[in-house]
Amino acid sequence: MTDTPNEQPAQHRLAVIGAGVMGTNITALATGHGLDVTLVDVDEETLTTARRTIRHKLGHAQLMNALPDGRPRGTVTTTTRLDGITGATTVIEAVVEIAEVKRKVLAEASALTAPGTLLISNTSCVPVDEMAGWVVRGEELVGVHFMNPSYLIKMVEVIRGTATADTTMDAVGSLLHALGREALVVNDAPGFVINRLLHPLINRAALLVQEGVATAETVDGLLEGCLGHTTGPLRTADLIGIDNLVDSLQVLHERTGDPECAPCELMLQKVADGHHGRKTGRGFYDYRTATKRNTP
Numbered sequence: 001m002t003d004t005p006n007e008q009p010a011q012h013r014l015a016v017i018g019a020g021v022m023g024t025n026i027t028a029l030a031t032g033h034g035l036d037v038t039l040v041d042v043d044e045e046t047l048t049t050a051r052r053t054i055r056h057k058l059g060h061a062q063l064m065n066a067l068p069d070g071r072p073r074g075t076v077t078t079t080t081r082l083d084g085i086t087g088a089t090t091v092i093e094a095v096v097e098i099a100e101v102k103r104k105v106l107a108e109a110s111a112l113t114a115p116g117t118l119l120i121s122n123t124s125c126v127p128v129d130e131m132a133g134w135v136v137r138g139e140e141l142v143g144v145h146f147m148n149p150s151y152l153i154k155m156v157e158v159i160r161g162t163a164t165a166d167t168t169m170d171a172v173g174s175l176l177h178a179l180g181r182e183a184l185v186v187n188d189a190p191g192f193v194i195n196r197l198l199h200p201l202i203n204r205a206a207l208l209v210q211e212g213v214a215t216a217e218t219v220d221g222l223l224e225g226c227l228g229h230t231t232g233p234l235r236t237a238d239l240i241g242i243d244n245l246v247d248s249l250q251v252l253h254e255r256t257g258d259p260e261c262a263p264c265e266l267m268l269q270k271v272a273d274g275h276h277g278r279k280t281g282r283g284f285y286d287y288r289t290a291t292k293r294n295t296p
């Protein structure tokens with residue numbers, strides 16, 4: 001992967017598919033760095049909420065001094081039509097972590113875009129080689145695991161598939177440079193590095209709560225106080241979204257057979273109850289009465 005130091009943001013036009021937790025994070029990061037973004041979702045109401053969320057995240061990024069000085073912000077265009085992506089130089093897929101949904105979206109997105117369009121998946125766990133079989137040009141596909149919040153965490157995990165071309169690695173390097181991100185590149189595997197480690201940890205932390213060994217506060221307090229974890233695994237789960245975690249664990253479990261990746265009953269119950277974490281106001285913690293303190 002090579003950097004292009006004098007890269008101008010205007011050279012990149014982004015399309016982001018999926019306007020949930022990560023679509024809004026990535027859009028805030030990109031527009032905050034001067035890139036224009038077309039944001040696509042199947043649901044108009046989600047897009048209305050997303051526009052508000054992106055403004056809020058940009059305000060938070062500004063407050064945290066996480067945006068480049070003096071660079072005009074990019075624009076955000078929202079649409080429910082997937083063909084809104086056609087003018088983009090890079091398409092970032094950030095839809096739900098369900099392989100069948102990703103398969104359809106990636107196949108359609110790759111058919112709609114011209115050769116030379118960088119195709120990125122922000123998947124948590126689906127192997128890049130598996131996704132390469134779904135698209136028209138597997139050599140232009142790469143995994144970029146943006147962290148949450150994307151505008152605060154500089155490091156990203158880049159996943160190079162077997163088919164990913166050198167030119168694709170150069171293009172993703174140029175984009176990440178324009179976004180002010182740093183990257184570490186890993187080889188392909190289910191969950192890559194971060195989520196092969198993090199997701200079973202969160203699952204095990206939830207299991208300890210399920211078994212009554214400790215409360216969520218105590219588990220997080222021990223991981224923070226003794227091991228230097230910044231937020232604790234269960235606050236992290238609430239930030240990620242427990243629904244997304246359960247889907248991601250299932251993807252991992254199906255592809256690795258690792259019993260540590262089978263989502264525990266407590267996580268499944270929280271999803272069934274609609275307690276998905278911060279995005280629904282309740283998960284392992286209750287955010288409904290502490291909106292300000294718990295933002296973003």
Ligand SMILES: NC(=O)c1ccc[n+]([C@@H]2O[C@H](COP(=O)([O-])OP(=O)(O)OC[C@H]3O[C@@H](n4cnc5c(N)ncnc54)[C@H](O)[C@@H]3O)[C@@H](O)[C@H]2O)c1
Nearest residue numbers: 018019020021022023041042094095096097123124148240
């Ligand atoms: N949440 C995190 O902290 C986090 C971090 C890194 C990576 N990821 C990954 O990023 C991706 C998105 O996760 P998320 O947490 O934003 O999920 P989310 O559930 O918050 O949002 C997903 C969005 O995709 C939309 N969507 C579903 N089908 C669609 C389609 N066919 N076309 C367009 N939009 C569609 C949904 O309406 C929803 O708005 C997943 O692959 C996830 O594993 C999540």
